[in-house]
Structures are given as C-alpha cells and as structure tokens.
Amino acid sequence: MRTRQRHQALKTDLYELTMAAGYVQNHMSSQAVFELYWRVMPPNRSFLIACGLEQALSYISSLTFSNDDILFLKSLDVFKHTKEDFWDFLKNFSFGGDVYAMREGEVFFADEPILQVVAPIAEAQLLETYLLSVFNIECLVASKAARIVHAAREDGLGRSVVDFGSRRAHGPDAAVLAARAAYVAGCAGTSNVLAGQAFDIPLYGTIAHSWISAYDDEQEAFKRYHDCFPDHTILLVDTYDTLKAVKAMTGLDYRDQIKAIRLDSGDLFNLSSESRRILDAAGLSRVKIIASGGLNEYKIKELVQAGAPIDSFGVGTDMVTSSDYSAADLIYKLVQIETDGQVKYKAKRSPRKQTVPGHKQIYRGTGSDHRFSGDKVCLKKEEAPSRTRPLLMKVMENGKRLIPEKTTAEIRQYCVDAKKCLPDGAFDLKTPYPYPLEYSGHLQKLMI
Amino acid sequence: MRTRQRHQALKTDLYELTMAAGYVQNHMSSQAVFELYWRVMPPNRSFLIACGLEQALSYISSLTFSNDDILFLKSLDVFKHTKEDFWDFLKNFSFGGDVYAMREGEVFFADEPILQVVAPIAEAQLLETYLLSVFNIECLVASKAARIVHAAREDGLGRSVVDFGSRRAHGPDAAVLAARAAYVAGCAGTSNVLAGQAFDIPLYGTIAHSWISAYDDEQEAFKRYHDCFPDHTILLVDTYDTLKAVKAMTGLDYRDQIKAIRLDSGDLFNLSSESRRILDAAGLSRVKIIASGGLNEYKIKELVQAGAPIDSFGVGTDMVTSSDYSAADLIYKLVQIETDGQVKYKAKRSPRKQTVPGHKQIYRGTGSDHRFSGDKVCLKKEEAPSRTRPLLMKVMENGKRLIPEKTTAEIRQYCVDAKKCLPDGAFDLKTPYPYPLEYSGHLQKLMI
Secondary structure, eight states, X not given: OOOXXXXXXXXXXXXXXXXXXXXXXXXXXXXXXEXXXXXXXXXXXXXXXXXXXHHHHHHHHHOOOOHHHHHHHHTSGGGTTOOHHHHHHHHTOOOOXXXXXXXXXXXXXXXXXXXXXXXXXXXXXXXXXXXXXXXXXXXXXXXXXXXXXXXXXXXXXXXXXXXXXXXXXXXXXXXXXXXXXXXXXXXXXXXXXXXXXXXXXXXXXXXXXXXXXXXXXXHHHHHHHHXXXXXXXXXXXXXXXXXXXXXXXXXOTTGGGEEEEEEOSSOHHHHHHHHHHHHHHTTOTTSEEEEESSOOXXXXXXXXXXXXXXXXXXXXXXXXXXXXXXXXXXXXXXXXXXXXXXXXXXXXXXXXXXXXXXOEEEEEEEOTTSSEEEEEEEXXXXXXXXXXXXXXXXXXXXXXXXXXXXXXXXXXXXXXXXXXXXXXXXXXXXXXXOOOEEEOXXXXXXXX | OOOSOOOGGGSSBHHHHHHHHHHHHTTOOOEEEEEEEEOSOOTTOSOEEOOOHHHHHHHHXXXXXXXXXXXXXXXXXXGTTOOHHHHHXXXXXXXXXXEEEOXXXXXXXXXXXXXXXXXXXXXXXXXXXXXXHHHHHHHHHHHHHHHHHHHHHTTSSOOEEEEOOGGGSSSHHHHHHHHHHHHHTTOSEESBHHHHHHHTOOBOOOOOHHHHHHSSSHHXXXXXXXXXXXXXXXXXXXXXXXXXXXXXXXXXXXXXXXXXEEEOSSOHHHHHHHHHHHHHHTTOXXXXXXXXXXXXXXXXXXXXXXXXXXXXXXXXXXXXXXXTSOSOOEEEEEEEEEETTEEEEOOOOOTTOOOOOSOEEEEEEEOTTSSEEEEEEEETTSOOOTTEEEOOEEEEETTEEOSOOOOHHHHHHHHHHHHHTSOGGGGOSSSOOOOOEEEOHXXXXXXX
C-alpha cells in the first residue's frame, strides 16, 4: 500500500467531481434538493432501520479538499480543460447548505427519504458517493440486526445478541460501522475494540480455539485463562468433546468463578440442553451459556422456539454482511431544483427506475394501540395530515449542525422504542408485512 | 461520531488482546504457526484469487499501540488483573516474526493457506482479526470480479469491465479495497478516486441522471457537459427516451467528439443493438457503447453470447458486495506450536470444523498445455514433488519485509497470467470445476 496520505474527500466517484466542475464552470448555482431513499424492500423484510446519520453529518461538516487532493485531480486528463474557478471552489469548499433527516434509529420503509440535502447543486452532488456508502452499510446491518435481536428475544427471556462479526465484515472499517449499526439495532455489544472506544459500546470477548489448542490439554488451557481473568472466565468448551469438557468443569476448584461457557459448533440445541442439565445438577445454575457459529435470525428463532437454554448469542458473518441481502438499495436522487425562485420538480423516467419528484415530508400515523398505523408521503410544503408526526427534521442549516450530537446509547434507545411500535406482523421473518404507505394527492399528480 | 482519534491497532476483536495478555502473563513464548485459508468453496465457484497481501504486510509492519490505545484498554474491567508486563509488551510492540504468503493475484482453492504467520504466539494472535477482515473483502471481491471480467471477454473481443460500485460497497473504506481487488482481478479501472490515487488504478467516470435532469432539456445537458469536457464526453442517454436521445445525438455539431454513450436501464441487448445501428448509420462507428445497471457475470455472459454491441461494462453492486456469496470464508488457525525445539501439531476437532495441522507448503503442477494440473498440500519440511512449484514463499523475516513492494499493475498482471493457466472448466459460471487437490501421505497421517 502506498504511503500517500488518504483523505476522506477523494473517497468518492470521479463523476461527482467532474459534474461539480461542470456546474461550477457553467455557473449553475441553482438550489438542488437531493433525497436519499431505499428503492425496493428486500423480499423477506418488512421494515428498515435508519442508521449512519452521525457519520454523515460529521462527513458533511468536515469535508474539505487538501492541496494534495487538488493536485492529484489536476493531474487527471479529464480535468485538463477545467478552469481555475473549480479548483478555487474545491480549495474553499465548506458545505453551506441545509440537511433534513430522519432521526437515527428510526424505522423506515422503501420510497421514504431518510436524508435530504438542499444546497447549490455542485455542493449537493459532491456528497453523493460517501453518503450512500456510509448509509448503505449502516442501514443494511442495522436492519438485519433488528431481525436477529428480535428473534433472540421473542420468548421474552431477554436473551442477548452480541456482534462477533469483525473478521467477516467487508474490511477493518466496515467492521467498525457494522458493530455500531448492530448496537443501534439492539445488540448488547460488540467484540470490536475500536467500535467500543469510538462509540461507547459495551465490549465482549471470550477465548478462541487457538487458546485451547495452544496448551497440552484443555484443563490446563482453562486454568491458565482463569488465572489471568478470574472475574471474566468464559470457557470455550467445544474444541474436543463438548460435554466431557462441561462435566470436567463442574469439578474445578474455581468452578464458582466461571461466568459462562461458549458453544461454537455442533447441535446447539442438544449441546446447550445437556450442558445446562450438567451445570444445574452440579449447582452451577449461575453459569451462563453463550452460543455462536454461523447463527442468524432463522437459526436463533428455531433455537428459541425449541426452548434451548442459551442466554446469549454471538452473531457474526450473517449479521455484519447481511448475508441474505448483502447490498442495500439506497439511492440519492435529484428531486427538485430552484433557479431564481422558480421551483422545478425533477424525476427520472427510465424504465423500472422512475423516481418521485419534489422535496418531501413523511407523516407517520399512530393507532390507539400506540403502533405505527401507516405513513403518508407529501410535498414538504403541504399541510400535515391530522394525528401524525413528521419524520424528517432540519438537522443542518447553512452548513451548521442544528441538533446536538447523540450518544450511540441514545440512538439505540430510540431504535428500541421505535421497533416496539411496529405492528407484530413486521417481525415475521418470511412473509413481508404490507405497511401502509400512501402518497398525497399532490404528489400523485406530479408522478403522472 | 466521536472525534477521538482512531488507530488501526484497536480495529480488532477484544479476545485477541485478552488472549495476548494471557500469553504474556503465562510467559508462553512458544513459536506458533497460524495459517489463513478459505474453508469451503462457494457452491458455484471453481477458483479464488488471493488479494490483500500488500495491505496485510503494511499492517503487520506498522502495528503499534499508542498510549491512548493502552489507556483505553486499561480502563476495561476485563483487564483489571492484567499485570504491567502486558502493557509493556503493547507499548514496545513491533512484529518480529516471519510471514509466508502466496503471491498476490495468485489463483487458490479451499484448504490452501494463502498466508502463514510464524511468531511467538501472543504476537501472531494479535494479527488475526485485521488480517482476516482485509483478506476477506479483497479475496471475496477479486474472486467475484475474475468471473465478471471473464464473462465480458469470453468472445475474445476485449470488452472491458470497470468498477462503479463505491456507493454500494460496505462503507467508504470497503469501496477503496473493493476497487483495488476488482482491478487486481482484471477490471480496467474504477470510479473510486482515492483507489485511483492510492493504487495507481485508471479512473473512469461518466455523468449521472441528476446532471441530465438538472437542465431543462437533455440536449442542453449534453451540450453543457461537452463544453466542459470536450475530450471526455460520454453521454448518458437513458434518462427519458434512450433511442430518441441517440438519434438526436447524431445531429449534434460536436458529434465527432463524443467518445461514448452509456445505457443504464432497460433491455440492454435491444438498446445497445439499436443504438449501434443508429450510430453506425450516421458514420459514428467510433462512438463506444457502455452498459451499466445491475450487471453481474450471468447477465454479462448472456449479453456477450447474444452478441450485444457493448464495448464496456460498468459493474457495481453485485461485484463489490459479491452479492451471490457475500461473506468470504477465510479463517486463521493455529496449526503448529514449537516449545524448546519440540514441535507439536495442532488441530481443532469440533464437528464440521476440523482443521489440518502442521506448517504447510503447497506445490502446484502444470501440464504440458501450461495449465495448472493440480495442487499437493505437504508439510513444509517435506520434499517438493517433482515438476511442481511451491506457492508459499517467505515474505517477512524477523518482522522485516523480504520482497519488494509490488505496484498494483504488477499484481494485476500476475493475476491475469495466473487465470490463463486455469483449466477452461474453471470458468463455467454454474458448475464448479473439481480442481485436483491432494494431501501428502505425511499430512494424511496427521489428520487421522
């Protein structure tokens, strides 16, 4: 890897920069409205979780172009006719527009903007790639994690889910964003240390099989670990013979200090049931059982429904890669442009890629059972339907942040509360729940 | 996002650090051999591409722990009994072991180590999470991209594939790694500017639908773009009516400077065929056709086989997320440990997670047709089978890099050459080719 310094500003598609250069050169200073929304719901999903706003706002408010960035861009043939205006624009760049967004942790559905950027078109265009990639990974993982966490808790016993996915995430940085998104969606914590540090997420860890096999026998490996971490002894019992290891454990002189055992392979229902029986018979009801190894919402639901005595699930691959639906479908579309006070609605009419024009607001209704009863998408300038609340609020004005930075725990709490307001059917893992979404008459007319 | 500075060192699982602390505290200085390999081939794949070595070596040789990192770790309850020895170990950390690896861009198969770390066990353990996550994303995307590039070239017409996936990658950093991996596997370039800068990858870009719809009509949008980028005019023609736009194009006064058109929706076979006819009839045979929009190896193969006159494919989502198999299956396992000159082979015997012990070498045979004829996995200390070459070489000794840094273009060339030596059957997109892989008699005995 070259040692040239990496800047956030160039983590973007080339065409964002060429288009921005074109707008600057053409003196196109119209105010654009771009909306970021999820196109089509994944086939087996009923809701999505908005996640990534803090990263997005941090990016927007800190985006600048260094001299090195500009020198590199100037070296590209495509910019050989680009005039100094654009290089000055980049040199002095500081986002000066407005941003509207849903609260982070909010429940949302396809076709609903979760973020809107209102700014001179060159500025708004430049944000596209980064915003999409950061919202795509975080919304994707949060939406998947919400299903997993729900499956684990369906019996009301408070079983927790911990993110163990860093090694399988799409690179070391995706691991950090995935850990954050999983926590926002209700996970109890993560194994990712940087995510723990950066976002104040509770950290969890056990031991790996390598620790067990590094020693001559399992008992020695257990003892050595306990010596170092007497209050945090979680024993991985499946390296050789799971139940033999659990039985042996009950005779250890430090047995009363063991916090939990971890099962990472085999038939988790049988092994957890047998382990529980052995532990309980030895008076070790206090020792928890953690299960891991290729878990997802389907396998967890099965285990929970069967009554497997598992206290906590460590979930990795399937959660952090959203393996059954691994690419989020968020897009960033120009919906409106205002030149000299004149508003023009904009839409793309490409086959199967039509878009809905206009700067929108979404109003969410709530039934007498406190559950969400349906959303109405309107133009921002329309009046609010009665007994609804608007989901999009102004979070940045003239480049200045209007809302205080939220802690990840606060965002998580908001998400937990929002999920409670979903209709029960939304948690069915296979049949999508048809959440009511309607467009205002005004918008319907614009769509014809 | 907190503004605390982020260090590479904490982009890891907590248990790597607790285990390292345990090893230090237990004075466990045995030399460990960890091997990083792919467990099971994806169901429809016949080969994999090794990618990520430069990032891995850069990480290994620069890994250090700052005072802030150490202070943060000390604040965790799990470390409350950890002695000063471990904090000194982290403070003075500098990897001092050996690393063996396949060449980057090499073709490999399940069960073949692509990287081996030989070091005191605490040092080797610490590298696990980062190495896995960086190899996982790069091997995953390179292996997928190799299929896509091959599908595009199957008719020998040299159609190129360009990475357009940044927005759908799993975050802004995954986008950069994915762009690199796609290029290594044979893509012609990427739209990701930072990847272009950091890895000297050719950069490509066109225009977005927002550019077209920002103007009052398509013709104005085209003209405005051409004015700014006269030598790089690629017109996106599908915003309203594709063929109408192409026809209109043939009458433009700058028609002879148009490089290409891009089709991003609709029936790409029909639209490209019709567009080609219109362009050719107008004497614009020189204008290339670029297609994009939800492409993958299957759709490209279909277009190529049907003879669609497409010169270049822009591929995004399915490539950078490896959508049909979105989580790589690389693991990092302890296979051998040496204490006071005594070597012990190590394996995990968990059900369906058994591992093969011993520090290995892989020997690759080549047939008279210059194609790879099969691999043999041996213990490193065994003699090489005749007429084979070893795939693993020592790339780092006592923490010092032994091989010169390769340019990404060199790595790509190596990969292009390696792919040419694959049996034809390996490129079948649906039926996996059973590439011969055998274990030496010695290893077979160890596996019993």
